[in-house]
Amino acid sequence: MTAAMSGSNTAPPVLSVNGLTKAFGSRRAVDDVSFEISPGETYGLLGPNGAGKTTTISMIAGLLKPDSGHIRLCGFEDGPTRREARAHLGLVPQDLAIYPDLTARENLVLFGRLQGIPRRRLRERADEVLDVIGLSDRSGDLTKEYSGGMKRRLNIGIGLLHQPDLLILDEPTVGVDPQSRNAILESVEALSREGLALLYTTHYMEEAERLCDRIGIVDQGSMVAEGTVDELLRITGEADAVSLSGSGSVLEATRALGKANGVVAASGDGTTISLTVADAPTHLASLLATAAREGMAVTDVDVSRPDLEDVFLHLTGRALRD
Numbered sequence: 587m588t589a590a591m592s593g594s595n596t597a598p599p600v601l602s603v604n605g606l607t608k609a610f611g612s613r614r615a616v617d618d619v620s621f622e623i624s625p626g627e628t629y630g631l632l633g634p635n636g637a638g639k640t641t642t643i644s645m646i647a648g649l650l651k652p653d654s655g656h657i658r659l660c661g662f663e664d665g666p667t668r669r670e671a672r673a674h675l676g677l678v679p680q681d682l683a684i685y686p687d688l689t690a691r692e693n694l695v696l697f698g699r700l701q702g703i704p705r706r707r708l709r710e711r712a713d714e715v716l717d718v719i720g721l722s723d724r725s726g727d728l729t730k731e732y733s734g735g736m737k738r739r740l741n742i743g744i745g746l747l748h749q750p751d752l753l754i755l756d757e758p759t760v761g762v763d764p765q766s767r768n769a770i771l772e773s774v775e776a777l778s779r780e781g782l783a784l785l786y787t788t789h790y791m792e793e794a795e796r797l798c799d800r801i802g803i804v805d806q807g808s809m810v811a812e813g814t815v816d817e818l819l820r821i822t823g824e825a826d827a828v829s830l831s832g833s834g835s836v837l838e839a840t841r842a843l844g845k846a847n848g849v850v851a852a853s854g855d856g857t858t859i860s861l862t863v864a865d866a867p868t869h870l871a872s873l874l875a876t877a878a879r880e881g882m883a884v885t886d887v888d889v890s891r892p893d894l895e896d897v898f899l900h901l902t903g904r905a906l907r908d
Contacts, residue, residue, distance in 0.1 A: 597625050598661070600674075600752045600783040601646065606655035608641050615641040617807040618655070623752065628774070628784040630798035632791075632898065638807040639787050643754055646785070647677050660751050676750035678742050680757040686730035690721050690740050693729060694747060701748045711747060718776070719743040720769055735766020742773065753777065754785045759793065771796060791894040801894070805902040818897045825850050826866035827890040828873065830859040835881030842880045846873060866891070 599622040608616040616638040623629045633639050644650040646657060648666030657665030660674040684693050691712055698708040716722045719739040724732070729740060738758055745753055755774065759767045774797055778784055788794055794801055795815055802812045811821055830839075840854030843861060848869035850862040859877070863869055866889050877884055 599624050599658075600660055601785070602656075602658040603642075603646065604656045604658075606642060606645060606657065607653050608638075608645060608650065609653055614807050616645070616652075619802075619804065619807075619809050620655075621802050621809065621812060623783045623785060625751070625783055626778055626781045627799045628778045628786055628797050630794040630801040631785060631787045631804065632794055632801055632894070633804035634902070637804045639804060640756070642804070643677075643756055643785070643787070647675060647754060648672055673748065674751040676745035676748065676753040678745040678753065678755045678758055680760060682737055682741055683744065684729050684737060684740055687728060689726050689728055690716065690732075690743075691725040693740060694743060697744045698747050703748060711749075715743040715746050718746065719773060733763070733766065735762035735769065738762050738766065738770060739773065742770065746777075750782070752783045752785065756787050757789065758786075759788070759790065791898070795894055803898060803901055810901050811897075815894060818894065819892055821897070825862045825864045826892070828861040828863050828866050828870070829886075829888040829890075830861070830873075830877055830882070830884050831857060831886040831888075832877075832882050832884040833857065834883045839877040839880040839882035842876050843873060846876055849873070 602622040604620045606616055606619045607614065619638070619642055621629065631639050631642065641650065645652045646659075646666065659665050659671050662668060662671035664671070666672050666675060685696065688696065694712040694715060695708060698711065703711060713722070716725050719742055721736060721739060721743070724736065729737060732740070742755070742758060745755075758774075759770050762770065771793060774784065774786070778797075786794070786797060798815075800812065800814055801818060803810050803818070811818055813821065836854050836856055836859060840852055840859050843849055843859060844852035846869070848864050848866075850864060852859060852861050854860070859882075861873070863873070870887075870889065874884060874887070
């Protein structure tokens, strides 16, 4: 957990979104969405295609005007409508925004000049960014020769050039190989440790579980749940699956465990007991003691906890990629 989430950091939020609403004709793409992001916090915005994530991001970035609601960005009450406010914001779009016939360094210099970074500082900053995204040794190569993952990392570097306080990352690992994907995730983790606020959208639940301090789940334009991973798991009321394998009095142990504290359901087949348990880590020691007392010699234990995919399915009735 980052310092921003530890309770010791009382700095005001980098981003506050309140009651954000946007309609296209009769369809409300975003309906009364609210959340905030603190310095050093990574906030995940999850939802299926068409849920309103891109529209929300576009309004935060100043690319779309909301119909109603309020965006406060780095102390600017009128959000991203002013150039001074947008200077605090970095946007890494899902579609690559790089020039293939330029080198990585030339891309950074070009975008840095557009952002108004002084020439001397720009040279230094390009070196810093190339180091962060792991492309220093390939900085002189044309980007059309890059792999998909390298292009994605350069895309992130362009968003970092002007040292924003908030970086929006929209599906930054789409279409990349596992090695490049891990490099991108490590870069994101490093940026958070350095105090950068991050708004992260993804279709990969494992990325959200790894990176995000808090997560907002949006569906059909509305925020249906928000919290840490543990908080979201508790909201759904999902129980853990526990499997005990072994020998001895398995059937007797099954009957006793079915009555044990925290056990929702129990079944056995002679060698394995399958349990549904509320908060299994809390009850596991007593469950093993009960099995042993009934004469079962447990040789293998497996605990499967619900994940964000289960939460999302519970809340929306569909998988994230639907």
